[in-house]
Amino acid sequence: MSVPKVNLEEKFRQFDDQWNPRIAGEVNDSYVKLVKFQGDFVWHQHDAEDEMFLVVKGRFTMRFRDRDVAVEENEFVIVPKGMEHCPVAEEEAHVLLFEPKTTRNTGNVVNERTREKLDRI
């Protein structure tokens, strides 16, 4: 079995569209996903899944109903299951996600931002 190493910068160069996560790795029941954020996403929650956001480049703000958390490069937040959140980014941010394979990007919401099937890179 091969064990490819993944270079984050190289993977982020492979796509341009925002809010469309790619699968970059598989660890047990979870995926490592890479996504570019810019602008406002959609308020949503994941009823049964925690979700980790690690900023690889740039910065974004995770909005919660009671406050905002600014997440800078080389920082991460873990959004606990059931908590409404909405990521927003003034400028493009490169973000690594760690979450269960079952996690839908827009959680309990289905709209034009929803990506039911993700590409692998």
Added chain:
Amino acid sequence: MSVPKVNLEEKFRQFDDQWNPRIAGEVNDSYVKLVKFQGDFVWHQHDAEDEMFLVVKGRFTMRFRDRDVAVEENEFVIVPKGMEHCPVAEEEAHVLLFEPKTTRNTGNVVNERTREKLDRI
């Protein structure tokens, strides 16, 4: 419920000892761990758990029985369950691990490097 953000550099400043992972976050059934590598670890495997290694600072080599993989800053490897491996680092490397809560650092081996209970930072 609070959602603390985690700054990787700040967390790595909080400990000096090598090969002693700290728990920096919890995502569903997995932990995010931070560990400093230097020198040779121990050959081992995890029979039921994949393990992800992301280099935050420096570099290390993941040895497998059939080859070595050099992992640089902002690169990761995922070691599949059941595959023997041994991390080695000439100079100190700062590494983020993503793995199930049940994963023991030395896998199927128990020796002086084994850490059965990890501190949280």
